[in-house]
Amino acid sequence: MAVLNDEQIMLKDMVTGWARERMPVTQIRSLYDHGGGGKQGEGPGFDRAAYGEIAQMGWTGICVPEAYGGSDFGSFSLGFVLEELARTLAPLPLLSSGMIAASALVLGGTEAQKVLWLPALADGSAVGTLALEEGAHHAPDTIAMTATQTAEGWRLDGLKRFVADGMGADLFIVAARSAPASDTADGITLFLVPAETAGLTREALDQIDARRPADLRFDGMVLDARAVLGEVHQGGRLLTALLDRAYAGQAAELLGLAEQALETTLEYLKTRVQFGQLIGSFQALQHRAAEMFGEVQLTRSAVEAALTAIDTGDAETSSLASLAKAMANETAHRISCEMVQLHGGIGMTHEHDAGLYLKRARVAEQSYGNLSFHQERWARLNGY
Amino acid sequence: MGRMFTLPLRLPNTDATHKNEHKHLGGAMDDQQFRQEVRAWLSAHFPSALAGVNPLIFQGDARAAAASTDFQTWRQAMADKGWGTPTWAKRYGGAELPEAQAQIIAQELAAIGAFNPIRSYGTMMLGPTLLEFGTEEQRLEHLPKISRHELRWCQGFSEPGAGSDLASLQMKCVDKGDHWLVSGQKIWTSGADQAGWCFALVRTDTSVKHNGISFLLIDMASPGVEARPIVLISGSTHFCEVFFNDVKVPKGNLVGQLNKGWTIAKRLLQFERASLSEVKTDVVPLAPIAHAMLGTDPEGRIADPLLRGRILHNAMRHAAYLQTVRRLSEEARHGGPNNGVSTLKNLWSGIVQRRAELMIEVQGFDGLGWSGEGYSKDGLEATRALLHSKAFSIYGGSYEIQNNITAKRSLGLPDR
CATH class of the missing domain: 1.10.540.10 (Acyl-CoA dehydrogenase/oxidase, N-terminal domain)
Structure with missing residues (x-):
């Protein structure tokens, strides 16, 4: 872990303590109704009461300027909060709202939009999220949902899929195609869409990690010009800035998940006896553990470098963000597989936590770009 | 066995003479x-x-x-x-x-x-x-x-029968009253044929393993010392085997206490691993060579998509490794934990070896020449670099030994 200042050390200790006490893995387990193949879950797919608690402690306002009710600690600090909370798979929309939606307003909002939304996002009374995907894969370059300019302002038609925390969100940041791409404009416009806007219907998806993403249907939704976030037909750059934050933030969650999955597995290796020996004394298993530890080291470095780059406005931010997400995807994937394998039969049971880490890892890997998406993006940014 | 790389990654305490002397204002x-x-x-x-x-x-x-x-x-x-x-x-x-x-x-x-x-x-x-x-x-x-770098030192640790299990070393050192008498053989001693002095681990008690080893400084000009270069797969003659035939060594050349050499060796190996995992940041970038050798597709990408994928995977790990060196140096400067050296060495050797293999694969037959005008200078260098790189996961404690150390020291996994 990078060298933290005193405020950051205090914050980190506070998060670790709170997650352990208030948000153990049993919390995500309570959202599941999958034991025995039961019915689909209900509710927003996250813990609204707990989200209110972390808002009170100021964690939801870490990326919000002080003038709008936040602490402006920056992305690096929010990154280690996300990391710590992901260790217990805390079902909270902090990445969606505290990092991505808040940054959307900070980076692209007008003064009126900031005043309207930032204090609410910072105090947790509103939850925001990005509505981007239209298909099964992360594809920010092929947005097809249409935004048509009208006499009143804008009309939105189309479908947004797999919107993270979408069933509990109050505000959607919607990316739509407002014009064909040209040499001078990318043709993308971002909109602020409150959840209760007429013309929006949402349907819950029953995802393996017990979170509840939403499919959003926009059916002739009428918006006035004040709903536009950032520049008309020029939303691509703002979207990229948001996505770099999403990549780094999701990578921080995957890092925390992977570290805890490894620690839990190591505890098992130190207590499980077979053939009259602790299985952790077997060299074959020790070497697998040592290699996993190495992968965690690489991932931590990439994640911290990406978050730091966001805060300093580094020209390499996009490259580092994709490096972080790619490394985190691979590491969490490997360790979540090993967690099940090294626990043996007990790891296959719903009763044990290994399955919860595996399921959450797969969703987080898919969210905001899989391994090949980020390899390709890094490759293009670095001349491969 | 050691080699040299630039960019110091310092562990805490390597400079015992100066600590915190620079904390004054200004x-x-x-x-x-x-x-x-x-x-x-x-x-x-x-x-x-x-x-x-x-x-x-x-x-x-x-x-x-x-x-x-x-x-x-x-x-x-x-x-x-x-x-x-x-x-x-x-x-x-x-x-x-x-x-x-x-x-x-x-x-x-x-x-x-x-x-x-x-x-x-x-x-x-x-x-x-x-x-x-x-x-x-x-x-x-x-x-x-x-x-002043006026004379060179070599490290007499490994023996024919003591490689990964270094503590099983046998080179005999007997107390003859006014001097030590040393007999035995060392191997994989870097630059022994050019060294003026050798720091060696010797056996001063045969009844115990780790607690019968001492740390001795030996003048290579002493009668009875003979260093012979070993030819490696890369053609290099950097390593030697060294024979010690009833060599007399002054009593004052013992470092630390008698039979406590293993403690010193472990500390010294930490210094070695720290220097091994240092890396030059100006490594030859793979992308331009890959474009030149494999061609570029209409979208500007390396034309062989499958090889490109493997190159990318390695290049990204390399980028993450450089960030790791930077992070651990920063943490070490602030007195952070230093038990990650074995982990870092294995990451480094794995990434650099893979990279050397990819460099050859990118160059095809041009990367497989031993000598002569028929090959480019880059190709010849890449060949030697590949062959040389195979040593990275063997010297300074093999990949497997480093994993043992990580498992026990960093992860606390049990011996039995």
């Missing part, structure tokens, strides 16, 4: 001024002909170093200044500078494509060991010569 201002001084001095003293030259040419070969007037001029200048071992006390030939200023010298050297001509096994391994375990007499005898 340090940043002093550092800024110091940086200017370093720049001015370097521009006056660094021979421009050496800019960008690979220091391994001189570090690995005493004859090449002796034959280069530029190198000798540069070595003299740095030795006189004490900047080759900047944190060491002046009586040991150092400059008594705080760690922060030592870093500044390293940064300014790198910035102009220069290198530290004093850097050697002596500065990287024996020096820190004598500072921690040696007597003042031993330090005064050896450190000033090390800080």
